[in-house]
Amino acid sequence: MHGKRQGRAWYHWFAETDTPQERKLLLKLDLLIVPYAFIGFWINFIDGSNINNAWVAGLAEDLNFHGNQLVDFQTISSVAGVIGQIPFAFLFPYMPMNWLVPGVELFWGVFTLLQYRAKSYAEFMAYRFFVGLFEAPFFIGVHFVLGSWYRADELGRRGGIFYIGLTLGSLTSGLIQSSASANLEGVAGLAGWRWMFIIVGLMTFVVAFAGFFIWPGTPDIPNKLFLSDEELDIARHRLQENGTDGTRPANIALPKVTLGLLKTVFTSWKVYALVVWNLFFWDSDPQPWGGYLLWIKSLGRYSNAQVNRLGASAPGVGILYVLFINFSSDLWLGRTGSIVLAHVVNIVSMVILVIWDVPESAKWFAFNIYYFDIGMSSVLYGWANDILRHNKQERAITLVVMNTIPTAIRAWIGLLVFKTVESPRFTKGYSFCLANSICLIGFTFVVRRLYRKQEEQYALELARSSEAVVEEISHPIEKKEAGVGNVTVEPVA
Structure with a gap:
């Protein structure tokens, strides 16, 4: 069974059975994989969420946007994300990940930058589509690489550090926009919100170029710039002991996608259980729809810069939630306990926001704990990697399917229950998220039984x-x- 680590105290980074050579390799992998994954996801989420910050910082007034056009921008990115993920279900096992992942990051950086010049609704929609399209494979590509190098009891902590990029991205997006509004408004004839797109677009290029050299690929198709043949042999041996299919000898050709492989994927319980499980997770999360920022703005007592600074509080404390949930999944609570804890907290948050007629301090509290929900993302995806570890082709396809279908469904959730015109009180939206949190807790025990x-x-x-x-x-x-x-x-013989 693969669950929380046994045999050592929670504060030990390595397992008791790790040899000195394995510990040296793990440290090198941690330095190559985790910081780049974290920084890349940080940039990813700045670029993906900055439309919310720009909206409350003057974009809507400057371009005369109104009604549900904010949720339209959010939706078009999600739809593009669905389209962009599909080809990568088949490409992940066959392409050098140190080219693929930074490559798509470079392209989404181009369209992030171009948003600074947008003058119309149609132009913004086009740019948001291409940002979503090229961002699509990044998140699942990182999890594919993590699952290609690490054991189940090692994934939660690494995935948790990677996932801090989301909360830090939300936080710094607000701070960048706040600084741009306060200090760059009118510079070179550009509004502060336009300067934000220029700044984060240029940041994206730097991170993407670094990834071509730093990202280690996978044991099958490694980037050998920093990894020796001896270290690759140790990594493959660890995978064999873990039962992970990622150990193809260099002289054996990669297997091709066949009808038999697709039959294996779509006649297995795994793809259906993981899709449903992940659907509950994605739809329990209210933060992409900008409710916190819209509520702060509705109070009518803060400037644009102050709205963005205050809005950074939730992702700021969310960093602590992400670390706590993911580290405890490996070292203390186990995966089931961590997921249940995260969503019990989310249920408390959603109940307060559904009731709404509560003291203002209760709303500040509710908005500032709802990052507990997404804190367990890497626990869920790490567990999925473990469930799928015996066949890397099945793992690649299933990871993409389990991400694509919930993305496709959630793309329309905003239009149904988080309409901009209903802000700041999204009663339908928060009720929907509450129901999904309850369902996710129950379904986690179903997945645990199937896994066992x-x-x-x-x-x-x-x-x-x-x-x-x-x-x-x-x-x-x-x-x-x-x-x-x-x-x-x-x-x-």
Whole structure:
């Protein structure tokens, strides 16, 4: 069984069984993978969420945007994200990830930058579409790489540090916009919100170019700039012990996508359970729709710069939630406990926001704890990586499917229950998120049961295989020579 780490105190970074060579390798992988994943996701979320900050910083007034046009911008990015993910279900196992992941980041940076010159609703919609299109494979690509190098008891902490990029992206997006509004308004004839797109677009280019050199790829198609052959052998050996299919020898061609592979994926319980589970997770999260910023603005007592600074409080404290939930999943609570805790807190937040007629301090509290919900994202995706670890082609396809379908469904949720004209009180939206949190807690126990049955079956098959090998070595095999009637006995080599 693969769950929280056993045998050492929670504050130990390595497992008791890790050799000195493995610890050295893990430190190197942590330095190559985790900081870039974190910084890349930070930039990803700045570029993806800055439309909310720009909206409350003067974009809507300057371009005469109104009604539900903010949720239209959010929706078009989500729709593009669905389209952009589909090809990568098949490409992840076959392409160098140190080219793929930074490459798409470079392209979304171009369209992030171009938003500074937008003058119409149609132009903004086009730019938001292409930002969403090229951002699409980044998140799931990072999880594919994490699952290609780390064991189940190592994924939560690394994934948690990676996921801080989301909360830090939300935080710094607000602070960048606040500073741009306060200090760059009118400089070179540009509004402060336009300067934000210029600043973050240029930041994206720097991070993307660094990724081509830093990102280590996967054990199958590694970037050898910082990894030796000996270290790659150690990594593949660790994967074999973990039961992870990621150990193809260099001289064996990559298998092709076949109807048999697709049949394996879509006749398995895994893809359906993981899609439903992830759907509940995605739809329990209210923060993409900008409710906190819109509520602060509705109070009518803060400037544009102050609205963005205050709006940074929720993702700021959210960093602590993400770290706590993900580290505790590996070292203390286990995966089930961490997910349940995150969504119990989210249920409290959503209940307060559904009631709404509460003291203002209660609303500040509710908005500032709702990042607990998304804090368990890397726990869920890490668990999915563990469930799918026995077949990397199935893992790539299933990870993309489990991300694409919820993305496609959530793309329309804003239009249905988070309409901009209903702000700041999204009663339907917060009720919807509340219901999904409750369902997610219940379905987590369903996934845990299915996972345990799979691991029991895998352990049984492994034991039978080992017994068969021992039996084969222990007893000679009778071989009948071709064309001869007598029987000879030969030992097994």
